[in-house]
Amino acid sequence: MGAAAGLLGDKWNxxxxxxxxxxxxxxxxxxxxxxxxxxxxxRAVVEQMYVDETRHSDMAVQLxxxxxxxxxxxxxxxxSKVLTHTAYRI
Numbered sequence: 001m002g003a004a005a006g007l008l009g010d011k012w013n014x015x016x017x018x019x020x021x022x023x024x025x026x027x028x029x030x031x032x033x034x035x036x037x038x039x040x041x042x043r044a045v046v047e048q049m050y051v052d053e054t055r056h057s058d059m060a061v062q063l064x065x066x067x068x069x070x071x072x073x074x075x076x077x078x079x080s081k082v083l084t085h086t087a088y089r090i
Contacts, residue, residue: 001076014065019073021057023080025050 005016028050035043068076 001072001079011064011066012068014060014063015068016065016076018057018060018065019068019076021053021060023073023077025053025057027080027084028053 002013002016002020006013028046032043032046032050035046037043
């Protein structure tokens with residue numbers, strides 16, 4: 001999907017990047033919700049990763065990234081779930 005977005009030009013490529021970073025941010029937030037409060041080191045790492053992903057997403061939008069259509073966002077989410085589940089099993 002990323003390659004297709006790249007072929008469609010900067011507007012869609014940056015939009016794809018922004019949405020990817022948003023979805024990664026959501027994934028990181030789910031990890032934070034499961035980490036024990038006392039695991040300060042792990043929480044600090046994941047929180048910094050979240051800040052970085054949010055900044056990347058915001059930058060892509062500022063550079064002209066387009067809002068992707070909902071079906072594309074849902075397809076991205078579905079494919080990331082397949083990749084995540086496959087990675088856990090390997």
